[in-house]
Amino acid sequence: xxxxxxxxxxxxxxxxxxxxxxxxxxxxxxxxxxxxxxxxxxxxxxxxxxxxxxxxxxxxxxxxxxxxxxxxxxxxxxxxxxxxxxxxxxxxxxxxxxxxxxxxxxxxxxxxxxxxxxxxxxxxxxxxxxxxxxxxxxxxxxxxxxxxxxxxxxxxxxxxxxxxxxxxxxxxxxxxxxxxxxxxxxxxxxxxxxxxxxxxxxxxxxxxxxxxxxxxxxxxxxxxxxxxxxxxxxxxxxxxxxxxxxxxxxxxxxxxxxxxxxxxxxxxxxxxxxxxxxxxxxxxxxxxxxxxxxxxxxxxxxxxxxxxxxxxxxxxxxxxxxxxxxxxxxxxxxxxxxxxxxxxxxxxxxxxxxxxxxxxxxxx
Numbered sequence: 125x126x127x128x129x130x131x132x133x134x135x136x137x138x139x140x141x142x143x144x145x146x147x148x149x150x151x152x153x154x155x156x157x158x159x160x161x162x163x164x165x166x167x168x169x170x171x172x173x174x175x176x177x178x179x180x181x182x183x184x185x186x187x188x189x190x191x192x193x194x195x196x197x198x199x200x201x202x203x204x205x206x207x208x209x210x211x212x213x214x215x216x217x218x219x220x221x222x223x224x225x226x227x228x229x230x231x232x233x234x235x236x237x238x239x240x241x242x243x244x245x246x247x248x249x250x251x252x253x254x255x256x257x258x259x260x261x262x263x264x265x266x267x268x269x270x271x272x273x274x275x276x277x278x279x280x281x282x283x284x285x286x287x288x289x290x291x292x293x294x295x296x297x298x299x300x301x302x303x304x305x306x307x308x309x310x311x312x313x314x315x316x317x318x319x320x321x322x323x324x325x326x327x328x329x330x331x332x333x334x335x336x337x338x339x340x341x342x343x344x345x346x347x348x349x350x351x352x353x354x355x356x357x358x359x360x361x362x363x364x365x366x367x368x369x370x371x372x373x374x375x376x377x378x379x380x381x382x383x384x385x386x387x388x389x390x391x392x393x394x395x396x397x398x399x400x401x402x403x404x405x406x407x408x409x410x411x412x413x414x415x416x417x418x419x420x421x422x423x424x425x426x427x428x429x430x431x432x433x434x435x436x437x438x439x440x441x442x443x444x445x446x447x448x449x450x451x452x453x454x455x456x457x458x459x460x461x462x463x464x465x466x467x468x469x470x471x472x473x474x475x476x477x478x479x480x481x482x483x484x485x486x487x488x
Contacts, residue, residue: 143262146234146251149335151269152278152285153240156298156331160269161237163332172225172232176216213250217257234261243287245412248433263438267335268292272300272326275311279318286380289315290412290458291433295322296331320382321415321456380412383464385471387453390421393428399474400430400437403467408435410462416455417447430455 151157161177164170213236225231236251238244244266251263268288271278275297278285289295295315300308312324325334396418404411414432418440427446431438457467 143260144231144234145264146236146261147264147335148236148238148244148247148251148266149269150238150242150244150266150288150292151240151296152271152282152288154274155240155269155271156296157237157240157269160296160298160331160335161235164235164335167332167336169336172230174220174223174225174231174234176213176220176234176236213247214254214256217261221260233264238288241282241284243284244291245287245434248291249436252433252438253436265293266291267294267296268322269296269298269331270311270315272297272308272311273302276314279314286318287412289318289322290380292319292322294334295319295324296334297324297326298331300326317382318380319413319458321413321458379461381457381459381462381464383457383459383467385416385453385455385457385464385467387419390419390424391453391475393420393422395474395477396420397440399471400432402474403470404432404435404437407459407462407466410460411435411457412460413458414455417443417453418455419451419453424451427451 149157149161161175165173165175217234220226220231220234223231236247238247248263248266251257251261268291270289275285279289297308297311303311308326312326315322315324323334325331411432411434414430414437416430418428418430420426420428423442425446426442426444429441429443457464459467
């Protein structure tokens with residue numbers, strides 16, 4: 125079953141603006157999340173930030189940062205809060221909502237740190253879709269730390285590392301000073317192939333600045349994809365992770381593909397949403413990330429932005445205006461074991477049947 129939440133009209137973003145933004149920090153073991161968090165918590169601008177972690181011991185908070193502790197919660201000297209997750213992420217957020225800082229409106233944003241071996245998708249599903257979180261919190265973005273020194277081997281050996289990179293909005297390269305430019309270039313190429321949507325930071329201290337930027341300027345509206353697509357393109361594009369002759373069936377990201385679906389003509393809202401629901405229901409496990417901007421026939425002046433992870437999609441958001449003169453529908457799919465032809469074929473079926481006034485059969 126797919127889960128697509130009700131549509132939001134973001135011409136009025138008051139409701140979104142009142143909800144506290146959440147940034148998920150993911151990354152494989154040893155990629156520098158702990159170091160980055162400790163540096164982040166020393167920043168003077170981080171007053172009013174909560175950090176949700178699995179266990180205090182696992183994140184290794186510097187002792188001089190801690191002001192006092194309570195059960196499952198630590199108040200840091202700079203006013204930040206650290207809250208542990210012991211089982212239920214929703215319960216952690218409910219405890220956080222009852223904290224004095226949240227009650228008096230001093231809580232400005234939250235960072236959720238995932239364990240290094242975790243697939244971040246279940247956490248994103250909870251943050252995006254749990255009704256107990258919807259009124260107070262919103263997912264603002266996903267940042268993934270990548271160990272530049274070990275990343276090539278890690279991506280080869282661990283599918284979790286590939287999935288962490290695939291769902292990120294920002295890829296934060298750490299330890300880049302330990303590798304040469306010639307070593308860094310193929311890693312950047314590989315990461316861009318896994319996730320062409322993500323902003324990639326490679327310079328020293330860039331990871332901290334990028335994470336700070338994501339926290340300081342969390343957009344209430346999911347920004348359309350940054351990937352440039354040539355104006356002459358009217359059909360799908362395909363971005364293989366491996367260059368010709370480099371296919372290795374033992375590489376976990378060899379099964380990851382990026383596809384861009386492009387449509388010149390406006391789409392029916394009803395038909396498009398039915399197609400999206402169908403493909404999420406049938407192939408949701410293999411939809412690592414979906415993000416795009418859609419030109420609707422019934423509202424051509426206001427594009428709809430979609431964003432999903434596997435079976436679950438954010439509420440489709442209607443922008444007050446087009447961000448550029450390009451009014452084509454452009455949807456990026458980051459998939460596993462799924463060809464562009466399958467995506468194109470199913471959408472084409474819905475388009476043809478919609479044109480004839482008939483409905484495709486829905487999955488049971």
